[in-house]
Amino acid sequence: MGDVRTEDGAPLVGVLALQGDFDDHEQALAAFGVRTRQVRTADGLRGLDGLVLPGGESTTMLKLLDVEGLWGPLGEALASGLPVFATCAGMILLAERVENPQQRSYGLLPITVVRNGYGRQFHSGTFALQLESNELPEGTTGTFIRAPRITAVGDCEVLARRDGDPVLVRKGPLLAACFHPELERGHAVVAMFVTAVRRAREAAGAIAAAVPAPRTAGAEAPGVAAPSKGVAQCASLRPAR
Secondary structure: OOOEOOOOOOOEEEEEOOOOOHHHHHHHHHOOOOEEEEEOOHHHHOOOOEEEEOOOOHHHHHHHHHHOOOHHHHHHHHOOOOOEEEEOHHHHHHEEEEEOOOOOOOOOEEEEEEOOOOOOHHHOEEEEOEEOOOOOOOOOEEEEOOOOEEEEEOOOEEEEEEOOEEEEEEEOOEEEEOOOHHHOOOOHHHHHHHHHHHHHHHHHHHHHHHOOOOOOOOOOOOOOOOOOHHHHHHHHHOOOO
8 A cells, every 4th residue: 555645745654554453543643644654565664754563463463574574674663763653462562571471572662561461352441541741631541452461661661551550651762552542533642653753753854954965976075176277278288107
């Protein structure tokens, strides 16, 4: 699938689209004027301003990442400093340690997660969050669907909790939630991610603008005058040695 166009010059965010609720993420991002691209191959990771790992079934995602040859390329993209937003199964892929059962992951986020830690579908629902960041407005809620539970946190920020448990964490450009903010139009957590993407894009543009353009062949270095026509003519009359 090609890029989803919203506004000209808008950031481009890749959404891993092997399985899960990637379509909901695309719609949530489009509501904030962001272009999206469904990522199914390594080529789809090129030229992105941000990346989303959606909710779904993490073991199925692992198998499909291998089938499509995406495990390595995706890992490189996740570790590159690109803003990343992961929900539910996506958070499991980022976690340092996964339990119930143990499974491999990228290990980029210093947390331990227990799969289906909040119970099965019967226990799912929307719950109030206890906020630990002034980046989120009071009254922010989270929809939990067979959600993983964070049981240990290392060197990362806890931005929100549910009944004392961390449910929204951040380490540098990596933002991860146990819940599904993409299911609520205009959710503050999606807005937080979009802000991070825009800031990173502006910073990258400023750095690129500050780097001098390479000189083309035949161009003179700054401060060095080109030889006058007369000097050039004299030089051409000198006998070869």
